[in-house]
Amino acid sequence: MNLVEAEAKALEEIGSVSSLAELEEVRLRHLGRNGVINQLLSEIPELPRQEDRKSAGEIINSVKEKIEIALERKDQELKRKDLKEIDRSSFDTTSPGISPPTGSVHPLTEFREFVRDTFSKLGFEEVYAPHLEEDEYNFGLLNIPPDHPSRDLWDTLYLEDGRAMRTHTSNMQVREMRKRKPPIRVMTFDRCFRYENVDPHHSHTFTQFEVLYVDKDVSMGQLRFLSDLFLKAVLGEKTKTRFRPKYYPFVEPGVGVDALCPFCEGKGCRICGMEGWFEIAGAGLVHPQVLRNGGIDPKIYSGLAWGFGPDRMLMIKQGIDDIRYFYEGDLRFLKQF
Amino acid sequence: MLISYSWLKEFVSLRKSAEQVASDLSLVSVGVEGIRKIGSDKVLDIDITYNRGDLLSVVGVARELAAIYELPLKGLVEKFQPVEHLSPLPVKNNVSLSKLYTLTKISELRYKITPKQIVVRLEAAGMRSVNLWADLTNYIMLEWGQPFHAFDAEKVGRRDPSLSIEIRSAKRGEKIKTLDGLDRDLIEGDIVIADKAGAIAIAGVMGGEETEVDEGTTEIILESAIFDPISIRRTARRLGLRSEASNRFEHYLSPDNLYTSLNKILQLYQVYGKGKITGFASVGERTTEPYSVGLTHDKLTRVAGEALPLSKARLYLERLGFKVMSSEKGLLCWPPHFRGDIRIPEDVAEEVLRLHGYEKILSKPIQTTLEEVRENRQEDWRDRVTSGLTGNGFSEIKTFPFVSTAALTHLKTKDLLRLKNPISVEAEYLRPSLLLPLLEVAKRNNPRYIRGRVFELEKVYPRSGENLALGALIWGEKETFLGLKGILEELGRQAHLKLDFSPVKEEFLHPVKAIEIRVGRERIGFLGEVHPHLAAAFELPEAAVFEINFEKFADLAQTWGKFTPIPAYPEIFEDYSFLLPQTRSLADLINKIRSSSPLVRELEIKDRFETKEGDRSVTVRIVYQSMEKSLSSRDIEPLREKIADLIRKSGGNIRE
Secondary structure, eight states: OOHHHHHHHHHHHHHHOOSHHHHHHHHHHHHSTTSHHHHHHHHGGGOSOHHHHHHHHHHHHHHHHHHHHHHHHHHHHHHHHHHHHHHHOOOOTTSOOOOOOOOBOOHHHHHHHHHHHHHHTTTOEEOOOOSEEOHHHHTGGGTOOTTOGGGGGSOOOBBTTSOEEOSSGGGHHHHHHHHOOSSEEEEEEEEEEOSOOOBTTBOSEEEEEEEEEEETTOOHHHHHHHHHHHHHHHHOTTOOEEEEEOOOTTEEEEEEEEEEOTTTTTSOOTTTTTSSEEEEEEEEEEOHHHHHHTTOOTTTOEEEEEEEOHHHHHHHHHTOOOTTHHHHOOHHHHTTO | OEEEHHHHHTTBOOOSOHHHHHHHHHHHSSEEEEEEEETTEEEEEEEOOGGGGGGSSHHHHHHHHHHHHTOOBOSOOOOOOOOTTSEEOOEEOOTTTEEEEEEEEEESOOOOOOOHHHHHHHHHTTOOOOOHHHHHHHHHHHHHSOOEEEEEHHHHHHHOTTOOEEEEEOOTTOEEEBTTSOEEEOOBTBEEEEETTEEEEETTTEEBGGGOOOTTOOOEEEEEEEEOHHHHHHHHHHHTOOOHHHHHHTSOOOHHHHHHHHHHHHHHHHHHHOOEEEEEEEEEOSSOOOOOEEEEHHHHHHHHSSOOOHHHHHHHHHHTTOEEEEOSSEEEEEOOTTOTTOOSHHHHHHHHHHHHOGGGOOOOOOOOOOOOOOOOHHHHHHHHHHHHHHHTTOEEOOOOSEEOHHHHTTSOOOOOEEBSSOSSGGGSEEOSSSHHHHHHHHHHHTTTOSSEEEEEEEEEOOTTOOEEEEEEEEESSTTHHHHHHHHHHHHHHHTTOOOEEEEOOOTTEEEEEEEEEEETTEEEEEEEEEOHHHHHHTTOSSEEEEEEEHHHHHHHOOSSOOOOOOOSSOOEEEEEEEEOOTTSOHHHHHHHHHTTOTTEEEEEEEEEEEOTTSOEEEEEEEEEOOSSSOOOHHHHHHHHHHHHHHHHHTTOEEOO
């Protein structure tokens, strides 16, 4: 193929190209390593005369340049065309995104993490105690001897082997006191069990959170501090709470903690049972006998225990009207969280 | 307990509304659960706590309100004083069963119907009118908290003319027909009131039918006693006979109060029944032995968290009926006879704070020493695994710890703990694993969610000991087994744990698609497709499940991985496609290729599918890389043949 033919063919091919990919093919065919132009250039050294070599080089390069310019023009043209096409294309950007598989954390777990974070900032350490418990840790060492009438506070499930299903997380108290030396700051968030039929407001399986703090000079004032701090974190800065007397055999004095009903702000509504207040936590100063049972000298140390029922708190906070949702595994419920 | 507001006003001149009184009682004493209007009266439903047995009466609540409002009490009577001309009754008491036992004989009674006001008040308190003689005992019990029981003296005399009454423990096999007409079997430890012919009442629980008072009764033996609370409670519960009376006997009762209320009831028998008191006997302590509890200023301050003046504390205590003396150390406090719950300085401090007002307790920041908070691997891994699984589309569930007998037909295991007092047959056993709860949850959701992924991280209770388990189940997906296995392997990678698997036979798992999970030699759980029959029983499509002992997992898990240097030299990628029958192990082949040369740096499964002919087709991508130099085609030439050979020897058929 001579140079004139090569030039004509290249320019013709460039003219008929309709896509950028084709254009690249054409470029490689003509200007590539094995293209006609390079072939001709490689033949130049074979020319015998210096002037011929020089003019041949010039001529071939000028053709090469023409082809390059044509390629560049075509390239520009095609890109403009391509852009116009992209501009003209349509895509519904309002179409919802493709969902990744969506999981959900159980609301009690979410709450557990929140509560743990709040108290671990104050140096409370998470502890566990058995669900299947010896009578003495669940009752006896907490001032609740066998057959004592105060046991009526707890309808208990028993195993055939004589152990109880713990009725509260307080079974951790004496266990932890015996393991540790004051100051003791521990917390637990775990399940408890009672002999109770399941209905929208009751469940034989439920959750408790409890902290125990034993140190020198632990007082009702500090109980108030801890209680306010936590309830404000959960229910909001504006939350109003109040203390009133409450009896648990393992504390003295005993405290019931009420929170002002967030729905009616104390006026009394159906949700708070016309009371204006919710009983939300139970607390008190650890009974000296319980401290002694834990190997701690009540003359030197005192302690506080404070606990609440996360199920009930979440029901109030999130407007959940049936405790059974927590334990039935209904994905219509769980996937909301 | 239901308390009439107008009745309270007979003992204390309340000027506040019933609603205000209820609110004040709640804040200072015990909770009031509600107020009901009955006629022109209002009735407070008071939630008496165990320590405040003294509030189980109109007088008790009136005393408390008098202390709260600093008002005087009125309408009180003196203690009953037996006079000498009363004939003694032969009574044998065992003071370990009955701290104080009294009998009073009332003769020449003339019956009339119970006055309307008494009937109304009994009914407002949730009791029924029976006849005048019984109604008066209930009326005074409501007013004073002390239960009474009236025997028909003539009927007792017919059984035992000597009227020798004895308090004793029931004998084995002893029976009594109670007021409700039922024959009751008694056991040793039940306290009975007996004459020579046998039991005439179950002490504190219910009287016998044979000696019941009725409209024809003209002579009564009136019992007023303080029994052993624990025994009363045990008997009443066993017989399902818990009553207003047995409830009061379970609490602390005061001998002083007994004698006061006895005086009052005898007045009523004289007024309404025209009776004469003709006999009396008592065995046991006649009055509460006074005792004192000390309260130092230091103690009060340590409980309150602030310094309250002792002079103020003294006033509060005196309002509550304490006798108080100042001593060098602080206050010496003698609780009133009706407050058996006050035993230690903390009890006294609580009384002071109650009257002072719990709401006045000032918040006091905690000041303490910092202590090391120990690492808690279980919590750390619980968080990681929960977010890992939920990120992979799993919903966390929480389920009850019980399994039903019916569900257990699907799980043939003897590794079960049984409850002594199950709530129902639905909850007779403790779950030994999470399998059944997971299946039940899948069943509950399945038609609504044709695919699902759920997990639970909670306790299971095999006989070997409760432990925290992680169980996960997926249903309705393609490749449930491999899909779930991939999830588990990912957990293993996160924990930098090498999980080993080997085939396992479990009745609840697919006969072939089932493996046990090990870390080294330690078995930590199982994974498998749910046995098709079991899945069908729970109306599920193909499902796969795993369960691991989470405590072991968290214990073995490594938080911090080790860095492996990334080679500076470029890698070469090559794909191999081959057919491999399901009878041959892909994992083994992969391991062999990996260890065939140090130049094989990585191997990943790029694609796998089942061919139309039913063969397993696998494409693996091998990454060759050297730590020392740039590899050329020549370097890996010998490896190609070696790997192809490995594939063929492992049963693979290389596809071109």
